[in-house]
Amino acid sequence: MDSNFAFLLPVMMLIFGCTFLIVGRFGSREAKLWGPGYLFAAAAFSVPLFDSLLAERTASAIADALFLLAFFFYSGAMLARFKRPSYFWLRLAFAGAMYAGMLYAALVAASIPAEFLLNDLACVALLGFAVAVSLRHMRHAADKLLLAVSGLVIADIVIRNVVFVFIVPSYGGHEDFISSQYAFTMQAAASILVLMFALSALAATTLDTIAAHRDAAERDPMTGMLNRRGFDRMVGERGRVEGAVIICDIDNFKWVNDTFGHGPGDEVIRAFAEMLQARMPEGGFAARFGGEEFVIFLPATPLASAADFANRVRLAFAAIDRKPIGFDGEPIGSDGKITASFGVAGANPADHSLYEQIARADKALYAAKEAGRNRVMVEGEQPRDMSSPRVVSVARGC
Numbered sequence: 001m002d003s004n005f006a007f008l009l010p011v012m013m014l015i016f017g018c019t020f021l022i023v024g025r026f027g028s029r030e031a032k033l034w035g036p037g038y039l040f041a042a043a044a045f046s047v048p049l050f051d052s053l054l055a056e057r058t059a060s061a062i063a064d065a066l067f068l069l070a071f072f073f074y075s076g077a078m079l080a081r082f083k084r085p086s087y088f089w090l091r092l093a094f095a096g097a098m099y100a101g102m103l104y105a106a107l108v109a110a111s112i113p114a115e116f117l118l119n120d121l122a123c124v125a126l127l128g129f130a131v132a133v134s135l136r137h138m139r140h141a142a143d144k145l146l147l148a149v150s151g152l153v154i155a156d157i158v159i160r161n162v163v164f165v166f167i168v169p170s171y172g173g174h175e176d177f178i179s180s181q182y183a184f185t186m187q188a189a190a191s192i193l194v195l196m197f198a199l200s201a202l203a204a205t206t207l208d209t210i211a212a213h214r215d216a217a218e219r220d221p222m223t224g225m226l227n228r229r230g231f232d233r234m235v236g237e238r239g240r241v242e243g244a245v246i247i248c249d250i251d252n253f254k255w256v257n258d259t260f261g262h263g264p265g266d267e268v269i270r271a272f273a274e275m276l277q278a279r280m281p282e283g284g285f286a287a288r289f290g291g292e293e294f295v296i297f298l299p300a301t302p303l304a305s306a307a308d309f310a311n312r313v314r315l316a317f318a319a320i321d322r323k324p325i326g327f328d329g330e331p332i333g334s335d336g337k338i339t340a341s342f343g344v345a346g347a348n349p350a351d352h353s354l355y356e357q358i359a360r361a362d363k364a365l366y367a368a369k370e371a372g373r374n375r376v377m378v379e380g381e382q383p384r385d386m387s388s389p390r391v392v393s394v395a396r397g398c
Contacts, residue, residue, distance in 0.1 A: 016194075020038060024083050028066040044066035055108055061107065064106070071126045079133065081208075082138075102115050109120035147197045151200075223273035226287035227288060235297070245354070246306055248340050250269070251374060303345075343377050364378060
């Protein structure tokens with residue numbers, strides 16, 4: 001049985017360590033910490049395999065260092081997962097001080113129980129600190145599972161030491177330890193807890209990695225807003241929720257690009273996106289559908305309120321000073337400004353999907369363009385002549 005454990009634990013940990021490093025290549029910072037942690041643990045459990053090559057005290061000192069490094073990386077991975085400060089130097093100083101105590105116990109006092117007790121206490125403290133700091137920052141079930149399994153690991157180490165060191169001492173020297181009930185219990189519990197700990201950490205890390213890549217696929221890289229795919233997902237998650245749709249388009253944007261270049265043109269798009277996101281009402285969301293066109297959905301919002309919101313954005317966008325982004329000394333349009341036009345549509349019980357409402361908002365946007373640009377048009381009404389840009393509300397026809 002001991003021989004089986006001797007080979008089983010290092011192999012298991014080696015596999016998980018390599019798996020975490022592979023996941024880390026996809027951008028997961030915590031996986032890059034879990035990986036070395038499991039590799040150090042694999043090395044620590046492999047030390048007894050080289051007993052014939054190493055002196056007892058040397059082997060103990062190496063194993064102590066490797067276990068301490070494993071839990072140092074575990075605690076770092078836990079803190080990274082829950083987006084807590086790394087406390088790197090604090091944890092490193094603590095680990096260094098505890099390792100100095102272990103070396104004294106192993107090389108000077110020649111006390112295996114004191115050495116292993118210090119090692120276990122150090123490992124418990126490192127992991128327990130990370131768990132305590134992370135408790136209030138759980139985001140989903142995978143986080144709860146990881147913290148629960150971490151608690152089991154801590155409990156196993158504490159209970160094992162209380163029982164086999166203080167209540168029923170089971171070893172004294174090196175040979176006594178190898179054949180002790182403590183060593184058997186440690187290896188038996190580790191074979192189970194290693195699997196649980198690694199799988200819970202791997203599940204949480206993988207879910208986050210998948211979510212991050214999905215988010216990247218559903219966002220426009222220039223503005224950070226949702227793209228069409230992300231917009232569709234948000235709509236699907238909301239279910240059948242009615243509200244107002246606004247489509248907006250930057251006026252004469254091709255002329256802006258051709259005259260001033262794509263750099264300043266991109267800055268105009270980013271400025272418009274930032275303005276939309278900063279002014280977005282609670283519950284609303286927007287997406288860049290392509291080029292200079294944006295779509296906004298405002299759930300449970302009356303048509304008049306949506307038109308008022310669009311007009312506030314229109315006025316604020318037209319008032320932006322363009323000089324900081326490369327328009328110095330160049331005329332911009334007929335009045336020296338870059339503007340945007342808006343089309344607004346409300347919900348209709350006959351709609352089969354939100355895209356029918358979007359189509360009506362799109363028609364209102366074209367009406368705004370035809371009426372002279374830099375204005376807000378509400379669906380289904382005939383435009384009036386306007387002496388100055390403002391919200392156009394015209395009689396319902398559909």
